[in-house]
Amino acid sequence: MFKDSTLANKRVLITGGGTGLGKEIAKGLLSYGAEVYICGRRESVLQETVTELAKIGSGKIHYRVTDIRDPDAIETMVASIWEEGALTGLINNAAANFISPTKDLSPRGYQAIRSTVMDGAFYTVLAIGKRWIKEGIKGSIVSNLVTWVWTGSAYVVPSAMAKTAIDSMTKSLAVEWGRYGIRVNAVAPGPFPTEGAWDKLNPTGTSTGATDASTVPMGRYGEMQELANLMTFLQADGCDYITGQTIGIDGGHHLAAPSTFASLGSWSDDDWSSVRDSIKASAEKEKTQRSVG
Numbered sequence: 347m348f349k350d351s352t353l354a355n356k357r358v359l360i361t362g363g364g365t366g367l368g369k370e371i372a373k374g375l376l377s378y379g380a381e382v383y384i385c386g387r388r389e390s391v392l393q394e395t396v397t398e399l400a401k402i403g404s405g406k407i408h409y410r411v412t413d414i415r416d417p418d419a420i421e422t423m424v425a426s427i428w429e430e431g432a433l434t435g436l437i438n439n440a441a442a443n444f445i446s447p448t449k450d451l452s453p454r455g456y457q458a459i460r461s462t463v464m465d466g467a468f469y470t471v472l473a474i475g476k477r478w479i480k481e482g483i484k485g486s487i488v489s490n491l492v493t494w495v496w497t498g499s500a501y502v503v504p505s506a507m508a509k510t511a512i513d514s515m516t517k518s519l520a521v522e523w524g525r526y527g528i529r530v531n532a533v534a535p536g537p538f539p540t541e542g543a544w545d546k547l548n549p550t551g552t553s554t555g556a557t558d559a560s561t562v563p564m565g566r567y568g569e570m571q572e573l574a575n576l577m578t579f580l581q582a583d584g585c586d587y588i589t590g591q592t593i594g595i596d597g598g599h600h601l602a603a604p605s606t607f608a609s610l611g612s613w614s615d616d617d618w619s620s621v622r623d624s625i626k627a628s629a630e631k632e633k634t635q636r637s638v639g
């Protein structure tokens with residue numbers, strides 16, 4: 347989709363880049379020439395990913411073991427990256443989530459999710475953004491959100507709340523940091539099956555709700571390359587005037603709500619023919635009862 351050199355000279359940190367979508371995004375950015383940093387809490391996972399991805403594109407991929415719930419750890423990570431050169435981009439991707447009735451959540455359960463999704467993203471943005479402002483770097487921040495920022499979602503309430511907070515940060519900082527040329531955008535993916543997400547959100551093995559491809563208007567899950575391409579576009583130069591936007595990439599899933607007629611997509615032409623006949627018969631009957639017109 348892009349030239350191999352589209353991201354040459356870009357240096358991007360992907361939080362949670364050792365697994366799942368973060369790893370797939372890392373592959374995409376590397377293949378278009380970027381240098382990539384990934385972070386997470388499990389060193390063995392990060393090491394394995396770096397070894398695997400070093401064969402792709404620029405091959406410049408590094409890791410840092412960091413818990414993004416800890417602002418001091420983030421500061422240490424970002425300072426150590428800067429010693430090797432300034433970043434030009436950040437992808438806030440690390441997250442925590444699980445399905446649960448809200449009434450069964452403990453404060454610690456809520457905090458585990460909020461502190462990763464909301465606090466972790468904010469601390470990372472702050473550590474990097476203040477350096478960009480000081481050094482006059484026109485960086486690109488992209489947060490990996492979810493379509494629940496528009497719809498909310500039952501049974502994942504802390505995640506929906508925390509992602510919505512970062513959606514608000516995206517709009518707010520786009521304005522505050524626009525004067526520095528810093529872009530602040532987000533993407534809202536629909537279902538892209540990963541081990542991490544499916545273990546926590548699809549534990550019965552039977553896809554339902556947010557993990558069910560049959561209710562996506564396009565009738566399928568997202569493909570990793572599609573998300574990687576969108577992230578590449580948002581990290582590349584060329585459309586720098588885009589800021590403050592959250593871009594959905596979900597095959598229309600969140601628009602196909604049960605309160606709409608989305609489910610009528612399963613009707614055949616024959617179904618529609620008999621429905622048309624029924625509606626027309628009703629209209630004809632009403633006409634015969636009219637005394638004017």
Ligand SMILES: CCC/C=C/C(=O)SCCNC(=O)CCNC(=O)[C@H](O)C(C)(C)COP(=O)([O-])OP(=O)([O-])OC[C@H]1O[C@@H](n2cnc3c(N)ncnc32)[C@H](O)[C@@H]1OP(=O)([O-])[O-]
Pocket residue numbers: 441442443444445446450451452453454455456458459492505536537538542543546547556557
């Ligand atoms: C369409 C797809 C959209 C996808 C969106 C995504 O984000 S997918 C991204 C998917 N990827 C990920 O999520 C990756 C990262 N996820 C993780 O690291 C873990 O899943 C984590 C979120 C539990 C945090 O781990 P940790 O080591 O920081 O925490 P901890 O083990 O110490 O527990 C803290 C508290 O949580 C409680 N609690 C835990 N489970 C449940 C439950 N099922 N029920 C109720 N409560 C639960 C636990 O009991 C404890 O509270 P307590 O008892 O002390 O009051």
Ligand SMILES: NC(=O)C1=CN([C@@H]2O[C@H](COP(=O)(O)OP(=O)(O)OC[C@H]3O[C@@H](n4cnc5c(N)ncnc54)[C@H](OP(=O)(O)O)[C@@H]3O)[C@@H](O)[C@H]2O)C=CC1
Pocket residue numbers: 361362363364365366367368385386387388391412413414415438439440441442443462466490491492493534535536537538539540541542543544
């Ligand atoms: N898969 C999907 O269908 C969708 C996913 N998303 C979003 O995409 C992103 C990636 O999800 P996905 O790849 O599916 O799931 P994963 O579980 O594979 O990814 C989560 C990553 O975050 C890291 N992480 C978690 N907590 C921390 C922490 N405290 N500090 C540093 N890193 C941490 C994990 O590594 P470690 O445990 O080693 O720390 C892991 O690499 C998330 O933001 C998710 O909300 C949004 C919509 C749909």
